[in-house]
Amino acid sequence: MTDPSNRTNTFYDAVADDYHLWYRDWETAIEREGLQLRRWLRERGVKRVVDASCGPGTQSIALAQLGYEVTAADPSAGMLERARRYAEQYGVADKITFVQASFHELSRLLDSEGYDALLTKGSAFPHLITDEEIEAALISFHKVLRPGGTVVVGMQDFEPFIEDRPRFIPGRVHDGELNEPQVITFDIWDWDDGPPLTVTINSFIVSGAKTDYQIVKRPVICRALTATEVQVALLEAGFEGIESIRDRLELVMLARKPE
Secondary structure, three states, X not given: OOOOOOOOHHHHHHHHHHHHHHOOOHHHHHHHHHHHHHHHHHHHOOOEEEEOOOOOOHHHHHHHHOOOEEEEEEOOHHHHHHHHHHHHHOOOHHHEEEEEOXXXXXXXXXXXXXXXXXXXXXXXXXXXXXXXXXXXXXXXXXXXXXXXXXXXXXXXXXXXXXXXXXXXXXEEEEOOOOOOOEEEEEEEEEEEOOOOOEEEEEEEEEEEEOOEEEEEEEEEEXXXXXXXXXXXXXXXXXXXXXXXXXXXXXXXXXXXXXX
């Protein structure tokens, strides 16, 4: 996700081909995301969905497999290309419309009040650094949803980390098979009191075998948002009926555009 003060396209274009490495098993992650999203959306009359930060397609592919009409948006050309390739691999490319757009551009590029649900999951929403950027994004979400439509905001739950400010966040170890290298991922978090409180997440990929390893480091900035901050922003943008769910390390908030 990119925005006026925190340009992230360079980061996501660079990590597009490696994004799956932050998952233990990406195929299992797609299945799990589908089950969760269906559980949250099935009673809300949802048919048309915008995945507003589709990344490599984790949620978009899951939703398309379940029969939803999906529009997958992302400002990163690299991520969109990866999502298209995965959609073809999973046989759902014809069920997904891909659009290169940031949060703020959605209301200009998509049908006004034409969608039953809009979701953003992963790290995208915390890339909005200022209150003004958060407000503008949520107003854009509000405009593309039909009356009674649902917004789903999922993000890293920063609240448990704010007091202790951890630096090292472990990732995954992928042991290479045959002649493939071992790949290790982890993050180093650099905190900045701001205001607002932000974290530069330095993502490391270490790959190699025996004693020969290479290291790649890529930084990206997130605002250390809390549930309360997002809930207030949702209310101010005109949403109601907010529900908060903690799903492993992710904080998920569902809200409704009034009828």
